[in-house]
Amino acid sequence: MAIPVPARLSHPTFAAAQHRLARHVQMARRHKTTHADLLRGLVRCAQCRRTCAGRTLTPGYAEDVCQGRTDALRAARGARCTAR
DSSP: OOOOOOOSSOHHHHHHHHHHHHHHHHHOGGGOOSSOOTTTTTOBOTTTOOBEEEEEEETTEEEEEEHHHHOHHHHHHTOOOOOO
């Protein structure tokens, strides 16, 4: 048995919400495959134990950089990680 239910959102609002949701799905971190890194999110700094992020300097050359080294707040406090 079908029962008519009034819409809770107007069509423009629903369309805007769908567009925003699609954008979030597209930009989600788990969908980032620009650089294939097998250990993405698993590498940690041996000195400060913070996570490391991959950085590509030239085509074909990539390295992991400690987040404690690149964090602006830590640098301002003078507590920047000194690990290479």
